[in-house]
Amino acid sequence: MLTPVRHGKPILVGTGKLTRAAIFNKEGTSVWASSPGFTVTPAEIKEIVSAYNDGEKVLSSGMHVGGERYVVLKIVDRSIYCKKGKEGLCIVKTTQAILVAHYPEMVQPGEATKIVEELADYLVSVGY
Template identity: 30%
Template sequence: MDTSSVYLQRVLGSGCVAQAEVLRMDGTVRTSTGRLLTTVQEGRRLVRLFEAPADTIAAGITVGGCTYVAAQADRRLLHGKRGSAGVVVVRNPPFIVVALYEEGHRPADAVLAVGNLADLLASRAGGPDSPPGDPAGPQAGL
């Protein structure tokens, strides 16, 4: 099991999200906590939405065949809602982290935990001397 899988499992275990995966910057899946959330086409569309976040408001955020209404969109964060569930997508090269939260999860906790995970994975990708951290630790607001 690679490091990103371990960190995904920690975030999943924190109770902030129901499912998560890590994409490469080309939109392909690197690792997932279970069944894949995104198709290759959806992953590539997410990459394009980060380049033109204003398009997200009109198009929504599609993950797993479901389209979420954009609640927030910028060059780092895409956050969409569908009823009381939602999707959080955070870009921090060389990775994009995608996570779903369900009814009962606090959206703010999901956004924070996914952002922390993206930061951690990006810092770890910098080399073997990068400091380890815990994306679901106290900084996640748990």
């Protein structure tokens, strides 16, 4: 499976701030890249894709990713922010992809989201 790299390291997980990540197409029908051991099921991908069309449902019921349930804190334009205890997820939609990245409790949410949002900006700038 393709893993986007920069300077020989995976872009998201290679930063040391994110522990797991996946990239799939915006329709949710194809996984483009995934961290080893991080499986986002087809049902979970469908839930993520649906959240962009109807965020109210996940705001009230939460979201499942990698077999875990997360509380959805907010949905802002292309980004969905989720927490489970002190860890969390940043999910960002680009022109053609959806990035899902997990950060551990010792990483500040703002640090993690900056990394994911910057990759999303880059992908948008090159047509993805």
